[in-house]
Amino acid sequence: xxxxxxxxxxxxxxxxxxxxxxxxxxxxxxxxxxxxxxxxxxxxxxxxxxxxxxxxxxxxxxxxxxxxxxxxxxxxxxxxxxxxxxxxxxxxxxxxxxxxxxxxxxxxxxxxxxxxxxxxxxxxxxxxxxxxxxxxxxxxxxxxxxxxxxxxxxxxxxxxxxxxxxxxxxxxxxxxxxxxxxxxxxxxxxxxxxxxxxxxxxxxxxxxxxxxxxxxxxxxxxxxxxxxxxxxxxxxxxxxxxxxxxxxxxxxxxxxxxxxxxxxxxxxxxxxxxxxxxxxxxxxxxxxxxxxxxxxxxxxxxxxxxxxxxxxxxxxxxxxxxxxxxxxxxxxxxxxxxxxxxxxxxxxxxxxxxxxxxxxxxxxxxxxxxxxxxxxxxxxxxxxxxxxxxxxxxxxxxxxxxxxxxxxxxxx
Amino acid sequence: xxxxxxxxxxxxxxxxxxxxxxxxxxxxxxxxxxxxxxxxxxxxxxxxxxxxxxxxxxxxxxxxxxxxxxxxxxxxxxxxxxxxxxxxxxxxxxxxxxxxxxxxxxxxxxxxxxxxxxxxxxxxxxxxxxxxxxxxxxxxxxxxxxxx
Numbered sequence: 001x002x003x004x005x006x007x008x009x010x011x012x013x014x015x016x017x018x019x020x021x022x023x024x025x026x027x028x029x030x031x032x033x034x035x036x037x038x039x040x041x042x043x044x045x046x047x048x049x050x051x052x053x054x055x056x057x058x059x060x061x062x063x064x065x066x067x068x069x070x071x072x073x074x075x076x077x078x079x080x081x082x083x084x085x086x087x088x089x090x091x092x093x094x095x096x097x098x099x100x101x102x103x104x105x106x107x108x109x110x111x112x113x114x115x116x117x118x119x120x121x122x123x124x125x126x127x128x129x130x131x132x133x134x135x136x137x138x139x140x141x142x143x144x145x146x147x148x149x150x151x152x153x154x155x156x157x158x159x160x161x162x163x164x165x166x167x168x169x170x171x172x173x174x175x176x177x178x179x180x181x182x183x184x185x186x187x188x189x190x191x192x193x194x195x196x197x198x199x200x201x202x203x204x205x206x207x208x209x210x211x212x213x214x215x216x217x218x219x220x221x222x223x224x225x226x227x228x229x230x231x232x233x234x235x236x237x238x239x240x241x242x243x244x245x246x247x248x249x250x251x252x253x254x255x256x257x258x259x260x261x262x263x264x265x266x267x268x269x270x271x272x273x274x275x276x277x278x279x280x281x282x283x284x285x286x287x288x289x290x291x292x293x294x295x296x297x298x299x300x301x302x303x304x305x306x307x308x309x310x311x312x313x314x315x316x317x318x319x320x321x322x323x324x325x326x327x328x329x330x331x332x333x334x335x336x337x338x339x340x341x342x343x344x345x346x347x348x349x350x351x352x353x354x355x356x357x358x359x360x361x362x363x364x365x366x367x368x369x370x371x372x373x374x375x376x377x378x379x380x381x382x383x384x385x386x387x388x389x390x391x392x393x394x395x396x397x398x399x400x401x402x403x404x405x406x407x408x409x410x411x412x
Numbered sequence: 413x414x415x416x417x418x419x420x421x422x423x424x425x426x427x428x429x430x431x432x433x434x435x436x437x438x439x440x441x442x443x444x445x446x447x448x449x450x451x452x453x454x455x456x457x458x459x460x461x462x463x464x465x466x467x468x469x470x471x472x473x474x475x476x477x478x479x480x481x482x483x484x485x486x487x488x489x490x491x492x493x494x495x496x497x498x499x500x501x502x503x504x505x506x507x508x509x510x511x512x513x514x515x516x517x518x519x520x521x522x523x524x525x526x527x528x529x530x531x532x533x534x535x536x537x538x539x540x541x542x543x544x545x546x547x548x549x550x551x552x553x554x555x556x557x558x559x560x
Contacts, residue, residue, distance in 0.1 A: 287485030
């Protein structure tokens, strides 16, 4: 029957690829492998930590996916290297040959080079289920009352939210002067900061950690900030960025940059090896990782599909019932921009327009019917004609309405 | 797959489709728009009629797209392709309320519900044998079901 199609990684990109491979190759052998013993949606890890969902509740494909799709899955199997010439993956217990290989190993978190952080036993990241499980154990074991979090991006605030739900107090240090700095401006950030503070969080903005106090058991008991303040804590969480997980590729000869280098067909420098998701340093966000996985799978089956929908400066946020959409620039990046804002008690909206095109949008509060904004921004649609007739805040898909012969909506 | 086809030129903006949608998805066990609580946000309509600014109306109805951007962006598995009907189904128990689907639908159709714990999305009235309630309620045949 020949060698299987092999996918390393069961995250967004890997699973989307597996589903597409099975669709295109009903009879092919498909072998997946993952460090984690359970496939899970990383975007829902905080729901596990907060006690809202069990491990099973983090699975994001249809029930019994592997059995139904006849896909073999090496749970908890670590890839140690890739041998492109021999067309095989080096595993802990031998070699796994492949017909085509997809590397979808995601990313790993970094621990900042703060004294004590890289050597202490109670410093955690938050990326894999095992991270959440370790943190869960630490909360119980240490009867944790107070946790120090580095970074107030989406991951940092997800962790903070989960810990607060469990009655653990958190202090969050953020180098930027506002929370969620990639998605917000001063106004939209303040709304989230206030909600978290109401729930018991403390923020230290524009301030970094610079040192730590470590006890005889090699545990951090307090973190020192750059302003001299000392924050006692039971453990530390680092949520200050990730990098592609490609250390295991050393010596493989595959071309890497920040991530694995791929062409527009998601193919690496080896014609039989593809890569998708965070490991390529291209995606940054779930929907794009899935797209890349599906496109890689199609090309592994001999199709010629290009990854063109690359725009990824976009996100949605939902904390304490306050929802937000943020796409593109959060502040105007160039002179000559028009900035439209409007605000009321429970909503804030901001649109940045330059040269007749939308460059950025933030909607906080009601985000109904807002999907068209991403289309306008990533395709740089000229809206100057529309703006002559109505407020930018009254735009909607209706302004671009159209249908094809099968009744699907299209843009003109 | 069956799709609710739209002829905007026939729509006169009566919004009977919206009322029918609200009535069809209510959870208080009653039927009939005359008994519908319009103030209850739980009774939100899954479709919408938008004024085109030129005296006409634009029906906004989920297309159950051939390449559904909502489903393709779902990080919980809540949005799925129903094998039998071909429609894009939604399992609110699995939904993580991240609203990636709201952001990713280029046509702005799905929306968060008022509790911000799930989305409001067309289910083609799957439990209604006669088909979608909106279509039955349209007096102008501006929306109609067709096999595509």
